[in-house]
Structure formats: structure tokens, C-alpha cells
Amino acid sequence: MEAKSFQIKKNIHLTEKLHLLELEGSFLQSPVPGQFIHIKIDPFFLRRPFSIAGYNDNTLKILYRVVGRATEVLSEKEAGDSLNVIGPLGNGFPVNNNYKSIFLVGGGTGIAPLLFLTDTLIRKNLNISFFYGARTSECIAFHLLPYGVDYIFSTNDGSYGYKGLIGEVMQQHIKKNGKPDIIYGGGPYQMLKQLAKISAKHKTPAFVSLENRMACGTGICYGCVTKIKDKTGWEYKRVCKDGPVFNTEEVIWENNP
Amino acid sequence: MGKQSLKIALNKLNLKTPIIVASGIFSYGEIDIGYLDYKKLGAVVTKTITINPKEGNPQPRLWETPSGMINCIGLQNPGIKEFIRKKLYSANIPNVKTIVSISGESVDEVKKLTEMLVKKDVKVIELNLSCPNVNRQNLMVSQNPEDTYRFVKAVKEICRSKTLIAKVSPNVTDITETALAAEDGGADILSLINTLKAIAIDTEKRGVIEGGLSGPAIKPVGLKAVYDTYQKVDIPLIGIGGITTGQDALEYILAGASAIGIGSALFSNPYIADQICETLTVFLERNNLKNLSDATGLLNEKNKTGAKKSRKKH
């Protein structure tokens, strides 16, 4: 990991509160899907973590939603402005050449690391189904979605695709068409928790990208921990350093995270 | 650059620069975060170690506040045995001293911890006195000068030949009383300050986050603690609290600190160590000072009047 200034190439408003940020530059060590970066957004004291949504041709992509003060300030930045970035951080999704049929399941901005993963998997001629859940049709980032993948959508209000939770839609799909070799997921905690249940029920491994509030992002402060099973029970592990990608089987899913 | 040197001696503790990474900020020094220039560091203090493993507090453990943050990590650590087995020797960064931070809820506990570290020839120990004292319902050890004296004395008796740093809490009426108690107990150096007690309110999830406040918000508090304590004690001080820039570090030195601790700013400012070295060197040059120790306390009242206030001993 390194700290470095990146110049903003593009910072565009996609839909509703969704934005796409493109930074110009590269890291010494190429990032892999599932890794994230830590951006300094003045005047805030702590950095803000964002998944890498794409990385190629000297361009680093971030997909973000305005949820609070720092993301609001970020949305006002313009092409040419600079941002200090620490990255790439954390561990990526484990990929394995034996996985031929793959489900990607994303909700909201949780699709960001899956977009990067799709970019790298697509070249391998695999059978990929991308389940994309959003609140309404307005929240879907259609034109970021790569070709060559089957998409299945769901929205909370039924304004696009199925009506309901994306996990349930995937469950139906499995019942009809059989299970995949692997599931990769990103999104709200409750959605990932449901994925974990489905993965256990169908004995299909699932890896998801977790989020938590962070201070260091590099594993030195122990602020971002989550309960992970170990030999004797569980232990608080760091989302930033031991994750953010975890096997759903290892995570202790809580009612009120 | 001239012949200015940032080398500093705090009693027997010799550091190549006055920059110390404060406890709890850098894990056990075993992780290479990639962006920090170790050549600029004098020492790293480990996360505080306790006798038994501690799982730490549930989430949320972090909360950003205006110009700072609240943390309630809850001293998560693997306990002293596991620390010695797995972490102690991984913590060695070339030419950077490792200081082991310990904390206990009773005199017995801190004595045991010290014995185990002395056996492993640990040369510098920081006693974190912000731990709750089991005998005094939730009061921290350093909130009571008598307890501070007893804890420090007990530890010093076991590590006579080593360097003992006492780290005191600012959550008191008069921090100089705690500082004096620690000096009388035999501390070689004082670290001040630890975090300030604070809460944040999460209106969305209807929760209260209670923990310690750190960051730029507490800098003026830390500065005053150093300024006041410098006038009362003879042992060197490590100034900590909200240091985010080279200028902040310089202010602490001029107030009376011999060295400075960087804390939560390290999470967001990768260049902080370089900036501090640069600012301090420029200051020495401009003022024709050869050594950093010449700058310590330069703007402190004590060095103007020369008088040291009389005091009672413990």
C-alpha cells in the first residue's frame, strides 16, 4: 500500500445520489477486486473508505453514494482537483479456475467491488449471473454494467425487474436453474446476512465484502472489527486488514450490527 | 541544512528523533503500513497489554467528531503471554525503539506484567494509568494521586535498571498532582496526555458512543497539561494530544516537551513524521540552536522566572 495524490478525471452524477469518480494514476501494486482505498476529504479528520470499482488504463474508479458530510463534499469536487489516497487496502475476492458458474449479488453501492470483479472474470469466458438489487429504478447504475453477463434486477418498489429483495430472487433462480459454483456479494449488512443463509442452505461457498467505520484502514487501530469464528468460538477481526472480503461461513451475523 | 540535530535523550532513553508513535495507534509495530518513513521515528509504543486477553468492546468503536474522533476499542489485546510469544519480537523496526505499554487493574497485575517483560529484557515500559482501578469503582488509577504513586512505585521497584514511562490521564482537576505522584513513585519520564472522556450521540440508530476523544480538538488541552507539568516536575515529558502538523509538535516542545507522541493523526496524515522533522529543523536553524533540547520549554514561564514552585512530597 502507498499514499499518493490522484487527480480527478471525472466526477459525475449518475442517478439519484449515485456518483462515479474517476481518478488518474496508478498504484505500484495493481489492486485486485475486493480491495478498497482510503480517501482524505478535507476538512474531515478521518479518511473515508471506498471499494475499487474499476482499475485500468491509468484510471481508478469509485462508485459512491452521498450519505453524509464527506460524501457530500466529495460530490462537489471537479475534474482537475487532487485527492490524497491510501491504497490498495485489504484482501480481494478469492478466485479459482474451477469456478465455472458464478453468481454476483450486489445491493446499492455494494455492486462497486463486483463491477471490478466482473471486469476481470469476463475475459475468462465464464457463466456469470449478476443479481442487482436497488431501492428503485432510479438508483440503478445501468450504463456502468459491462456486457457479456446475465443481469437479474430487483427493486424494493418493483419499478424495475422483480419486486422484493435480491437475495430472494436469487433463491428462486437457484430453485429453477440450479446452484452456481460460487457466490460473490456486496451490499447492505442485512442483504449479506441473507446471502449467508442461502449459501449455507445450498452448500455453495459465498464470499462477501463487509463494511464498517474505519480510522486507519491498515490494521493498526482495531476500530473496524467484526466477530469472526475461530477454533474456540469467535474473535474480533479487522475488516480492513483481515477482510474486507470474508467467507460468509466464518462471519458471526448479528441482529443489530 | 546545518548541523542541527533532532537527537534527544530523555533520561537514559536515547532517541534519534523526538517522534514517538503513541500507544494504541500502531498495533504492536508489526505491520508495515507502507507510507510511514521509519527513519523519522524515534520510538513506537505498543498497544496496551494486559495480563489476560481482552476481546475489546462491541461496535461501534469509532466515531468522527468535529476536529477529532472518539474511540472505544476497549484495550483489545491477546494478553501478555501471547504478546511475548508472538508480537514482542515482531515489533522490532531497525533503529526505532520499542516501548511496551502495560496496564493493570491492581498493583499485583502491573507487577506481574513488569516481571515478565523484565525477564525478556524489555528496556522501556510505559505504564498506562488510565485503566480503571478494581478497588475504586470505575475510577482510573491516575485519577487518584495516591494510587498513581503506589502503582508507579511497585513497577519501578521491579525494573530499576529499565526506563519507566508513566502515562497519565487528563480526566482530573489538576494533572500536575498526578504527574508529581508519578515522579515521586519513580517514573523516569511522563507521557501526557491520554484521551479525554467524551460521548457522541447516534440519532439514527439511537445509540450513545462513549469513549476517549483524540485529535486536533484536544491539542490545546494537551499543550496546557505539558506547560503546567513542566513547571512542577524534573523528569522529561512526552507531549501527546492532537499533534497533526509540524507546527503542533513545535508548540509542544516550546511548552516543555522533550519528545512528542503522534496519535490519531497518523491514521490520516501519511507525511506527519516528515513534516515534524522539517519544522523542528527549520526552527532550530532560524534560532541558531544546535540541539533540540535547547528548544524544550523555551516559551515556558518557568524558564523566564527560573523559579520552581515548592511542593509537598508523597
Ligand SMILES: Cc1cc2nc3c(=O)[nH]c(=O)nc-3n(C[C@H](O)[C@H](O)[C@H](O)COP(=O)(O)OP(=O)(O)OC[C@H]3O[C@@H](n4cnc5c(N)ncnc54)[C@H](O)[C@@H]3O)c2cc1C
Ligand atoms: C471497505 C469499505 C468499502 C466501502 N465502499 C464504498 C463504496 O464503494 N461506495 C460507497 O458509496 N460507500 C462505500 N463505503 C461506505 C463509505 O465509506 C461511507 O458511506 C462514507 O464513509 C460516509 O462518509 P460521510 O462523511 O459522507 O458519512 P457520515 O456523515 O460519516 O455518515 C453518514 C452515514 O454513513 C454511514 N457510514 C459512515 N461511515 C461508514 C463506513 N465506513 N461504512 C459504512 N457506512 C458508513 C453512517 O452510519 C451514516 O449512516 C465503504 C465502506 C467500507 C468500510
Ligand SMILES: Cc1cc2nc3c(=O)[nH]c(=O)nc-3n(C[C@H](O)[C@H](O)[C@H](O)COP(=O)(O)O)c2cc1C
Ligand atoms: C484508536 C486509539 C487507541 C488507543 N489506545 C491506547 C492504548 O491502548 N493505550 C494508551 O495508553 N493510549 C491509547 N490511546 C491514546 C493515544 O495514545 C493518545 O494518548 C491519544 O490518542 C491522544 O493523542 P492524539 O490526539 O494525537 O490522538 C489510543 C488512541 C486511539 C485514537
Ligand code: FES
Ligand atoms: S480501521 Fe483501523 S484496524 Fe481497521
